[in-house]
Amino acid sequence: MKNLHVKILALLLVIIGTGLTYYKVTRLGLPILPAEQTEVWMVEARLEFEAKGNQPVKARFHVPSTPLGFTVVDEDFISTKYGLTMEDNGINRIAQWAVRRAKGKQVLYYRVELAPEVAIPVKSRSGITPPFPAVPDYPEPMGSVVQALLEEVRRKSADVASFTGELLVRLNAPNSDENVQVLRKGIEDPIAWVDRVIYILAGARIPARIVHLLQLKDGINHGTLTPWLEVHNGQEWLAFDPKTGSRGFPENGLIWYVGNDSLINLEGGGSPKVEYSISSQFQELVLVAERRARQINSLIMDFSLFSLPVQTQNVYRVLLLIPIGAFLIVVLRNIVGIKTFGTFMPILIALAFRETDLLWGVLLFTGIVALGLLLRFYLEYLKLLLVPRLASVLVMVILLMAVISVLTHKMGLERGLSVALFPMVILTMTIERMSLVWEEHGPGEALQQGLGSLLVAVLGYLLMTDKLLEHLVFVFPELLLVVLAMTLLVGRYAGYRLTELWRFKEFLRKTDTR
Amino acid sequence: MILPWRRLRQLGILGMNQRNADYILPFNPRRHYPLVDDKRLTKQLALDAGIAVPQLYGIVDIVHQIRNLDKLLGPHEDFVIKPAHGSGGEGILVVTGRYKGRYRKASGIILTEEEIGHHIANILSGMYSLGGLPDTALIEYRVKFDPVFEAVSYLGVPDIRTLVFRGVPVLAMIRLPTRLSDGRANLHQGAIGVGIDLMTGRTSSGVWREQAIDHHPDTGGGIRGLEIPHWDGILELTARCFDLVGLGYIGVDIVLDRGLGPLVLELNARPGLSIQLANKAGLRSRLQRIEGLREIPSAASERVALGKGLCNL
Numbered sequence: 001m002k003n004l005h006v007k008i009l010a011l012l013l014v015i016i017g018t019g020l021t022y023y024k025v026t027r028l029g030l031p032i033l034p035a036e037q038t039e040v041w042m043v044e045a046r047l048e049f050e051a052k053g054n055q056p057v058k059a060r061f062h063v064p065s066t067p068l069g070f071t072v073v074d075e076d077f078i079s080t081k082y083g084l085t086m087e088d089n090g091i092n093r094i095a096q097w098a099v100r101r102a103k104g105k106q107v108l109y110y111r112v113e114l115a116p117e118v119a120i121p122v123k124s125r126s127g128i129t130p131p132f133p134a135v136p137d138y139p140e141p142m143g144s145v146v147q148a149l150l151e152e153v154r155r156k157s158a159d160v161a162s163f164t165g166e167l168l169v170r171l172n173a174p175n176s177d178e179n180v181q182v183l184r185k186g187i188e189d190p191i192a193w194v195d196r197v198i199y200i201l202a203g204a205r206i207p208a209r210i211v212h213l214l215q216l217k218d219g220i221n222h223g224t225l226t227p228w229l230e231v232h233n234g235q236e237w238l239a240f241d242p243k244t245g246s247r248g249f250p251e252n253g254l255i256w257y258v259g260n261d262s263l264i265n266l267e268g269g270g271s272p273k274v275e276y277s278i279s280s281q282f283q284e285l286v287l288v289a290e291r292r293a294r295q296i297n298s299l300i301m302d303f304s305l306f307s308l309p310v311q312t313q314n315v316y317r318v319l320l321l322i323p324i325g326a327f328l329i330v331v332l333r334n335i336v337g338i339k340t341f342g343t344f345m346p347i348l349i350a351l352a353f354r355e356t357d358l359l360w361g362v363l364l365f366t367g368i369v370a371l372g373l374l375l376r377f378y379l380e381y382l383k384l385l386l387v388p389r390l391a392s393v394l395v396m397v398i399l400l401m402a403v404i405s406v407l408t409h410k411m412g413l414e415r416g417l418s419v420a421l422f423p424m425v426i427l428t429m430t431i432e433r434m435s436l437v438w439e440e441h442g443p444g445e446a447l448q449q450g451l452g453s454l455l456v457a458v459l460g461y462l463l464m465t466d467k468l469l470e471h472l473v474f475v476f477p478e479l480l481l482v483v484l485a486m487t488l489l490v491g492r493y494a495g496y497r498l499t500e501l502w503r504f505k506e507f508l509r510k511t512d513t514r
Numbered sequence: 515m516i517l518p519w520r521r522l523r524q525l526g527i528l529g530m531n532q533r534n535a536d537y538i539l540p541f542n543p544r545r546h547y548p549l550v551d552d553k554r555l556t557k558q559l560a561l562d563a564g565i566a567v568p569q570l571y572g573i574v575d576i577v578h579q580i581r582n583l584d585k586l587l588g589p590h591e592d593f594v595i596k597p598a599h600g601s602g603g604e605g606i607l608v609v610t611g612r613y614k615g616r617y618r619k620a621s622g623i624i625l626t627e628e629e630i631g632h633h634i635a636n637i638l639s640g641m642y643s644l645g646g647l648p649d650t651a652l653i654e655y656r657v658k659f660d661p662v663f664e665a666v667s668y669l670g671v672p673d674i675r676t677l678v679f680r681g682v683p684v685l686a687m688i689r690l691p692t693r694l695s696d697g698r699a700n701l702h703q704g705a706i707g708v709g710i711d712l713m714t715g716r717t718s719s720g721v722w723r724e725q726a727i728d729h730h731p732d733t734g735g736g737i738r739g740l741e742i743p744h745w746d747g748i749l750e751l752t753a754r755c756f757d758l759v760g761l762g763y764i765g766v767d768i769v770l771d772r773g774l775g776p777l778v779l780e781l782n783a784r785p786g787l788s789i790q791l792a793n794k795a796g797l798r799s800r801l802q803r804i805e806g807l808r809e810i811p812s813a814a815s816e817r818v819a820l821g822k823g824l825c826n827l
């Protein structure tokens with residue numbers, strides 16, 4: 001019954017731990033492996049115009065709002081003397097720069113950092129269903145051509161999507177008939193072409209709109225927007241390439257704004273010009289995910305370790321590894337049955353090894369413990385009381401360390417200086433414990449326990465310096481709940497320890513020969 | 515080929531984890547621990563219940579008292595100094611006699627009074643106590659062991675360790691000191707453990723440092739087939755210790771004094787598992803049998819009978 005309780009609790013902890021981790025990996029895009037990087041697009045729109053001089057200037061500029069397939073990681077408006085207000089009408093976001101007086105050439109910047117969406121990218125979007133457009137009163141001869149074309153396309157299509165696709169293919173056919181030529185007449189730029197297509201689609205009462213895309217490509221300095229077509233099928237907007245009729249948005253196409261409004265709306269100035277420069281760079285995935293989480297207002301990230309000052313974060317990078325070390329002790333004690341001095345002393349020694357590196361740490365540990373033991377045996381001869389004796393050993397341990405540091409420094413071995421945080425008190429206790437065991441149970445037992453401690457410390461060190469583990473527990477501290485669950489399970493483990501197989505080998509031998 | 519742990523399970527060997535999880539934790543309520551961990555308390559409880567224990571000569575609980583040690587020790591030719599909270603036989607000093615105003619240890623080494631004082635100071639500072647807490651030193655009667663054990667003990671006094679579960683003696687062994695154990699009766703320090711048949715009180719073969727042996731390594735005396743005197747009395751004494759402290763799973767250590775008969779030396783709330791090796795028998799089936807009983811008889815003699823019945827398991 002009690003076991004069941006523990007098992008259920010452990011299961012619960014595992015579910016919470018892995019669930020949170022799963023959420024953080026899939027939704028926030030936190031990397032499972034350390035030092036993962038992701039591509040981040042840096043887009044800068046440079047808005048240039050000529051102010052008329054001595055009159056108020058107002059520039060309304062479309063900027064992306066929650067673009068499809070991207071997360072805005074960072075956003076900047078650079079415009080020293082201009083006041084900035086934002087406007088969001090549900091479809092577009094407009095930045096409005098305003099200044100009382102401006103003269104001459106004016107340059108404004110809008111800069112945005114975008115990271116690719118982690119979740120499976122959404123290919124379409126819903127929104128308010130637009131009304132069916134009225135059938136336009138086409139001028140002749142266009143009217144009859146449109147009617148004929150729509151009639152033909154309707155026969156060869158099943159729904160809005162296939163209708164639009166078919167229509168676009170026909171309109172774009174390279175060797176088209178005369179009728180289509182009529183429809184293409186007078187089109188100078190891609191925007192006009194998309195407008196024409198929308199105009200024709202209205203004949204079939206299909207709601208359509210123009211979408212202005214920015215093609216993200218590294219190293220672009222004078223980018224411009226590409227118009228794209230969207231039609232509504234009653235449920236959602238479907239995107240089409242107005243040139244080929246293929247479905248969807250192009251790879252790395254950033255929706256800048258939607259609709260027929262002009263990109264920039266200027267009052268008190270003239271000859272506006274917008275240029276885009278695009279570059280891609282690689283950034284630490286953790287940082288990007290963190291900023292992404294801020295953007296989507298994730299509570300989990302708000303209360304994560306990333307919200308702490310960097311110095312505290314670094315402390316937690318180490319602290320969070322201690323439970324891993326503790327679990328190692330649990331396993332080695334209760335399942336293997338290794339004897340050590342003190343319960344968690346080897347873990348503290350292992351933490352100290354982090355400062356000194358393994359080989360040097362082991363040398364230092366054995367050296368100091370050996371020297372300390374010698375001194376301790378001498379103190380035994382002096383018949384001191386316990387606490388003063390411990391204090392004396394502590395003083396000598398610290399002096400020993402200082403001497404070692406100075407000597408190694410003189411010898412040019414800088415390693416000797418990295419021992420500042422070696423746990424002196426722990427060493428002192430080890431020496432005291434070891435000398436007691438030495439006297440009570442003999443050198444064999446003392447060395448056995450000393451080596452046991454050292455072995456556990458080394459294993460603990462190897463575990464606690466593992467980059468992957470460090471990354472995992474820091475980015476996903478909830479994984480410690482899984483560690484806790486495993487600890488609870490071991491806590492109810494009533495089986496034999498591995499060393500007991502050796503201890504009771506007499507029984508095994510006796511029954512084998514029988 | 516049977517996996518070793520399955521083999522041990524079949525033989526009913528109790529492991530450390532199972533001992534802790536299934537017997538010590540459920541049957542030994544934490545609040546009763548002080549009764550066994552403090553030997554002074556145990557002794558008092560035993561005296562109140564009319565159970566024989568080695569006489570207490572004196573107590574030292576502050577360093578200052580060490581100055582008056584000679585007055586305290588004066589009337590006694592021999593004695594034992596032990597920490598009240600010691601475990602595993604650590605910190606016990608046995609003085610067997612005097613030599614020109616100095617003290618002779620069991621091993622023959624002569625100690626000055628100052629050295630004895632230092633030992634007591636160590637005890638007081640908690641060197642041998644559980645968790646290093648300040649402790650008290652007890653000075654008590656040195657047991658003169660029964661001549662039965664003359665040939666099979668070296669320097670120290672053999673004691674009889676009985677595992678008592680819910681007041682029922684379950685398994686017993688006699689622990690014989692050796693040169694290796696420095697006269698102490700703890701198996702992990704090198705003493706010999708010899709199994710005792712609960713029914714007859716006769717010893718079987720022994721175990722020394724995890725090896726089966728039939729002769730004492732230091733004296734050469736045969737350790738098989740010795741008959742423990744006052745066996746039924748000893749068993750009844752152990753059974754009564756359960757009523758003393760209210761712990762379900764204890765080890766009771768009894769010594770046989772030449773003149774005074776069986777004396778309870780100490781109780782242990784975390785008795786070791788080597789008793790299984792000494793008896794070449796597992797504990798599990800016996801413990802499970804007792805665990806399965808709905809009611810345990812209140813009379814010690816009935817519980818002894820119950821324990822003897824376990825031999826045929």
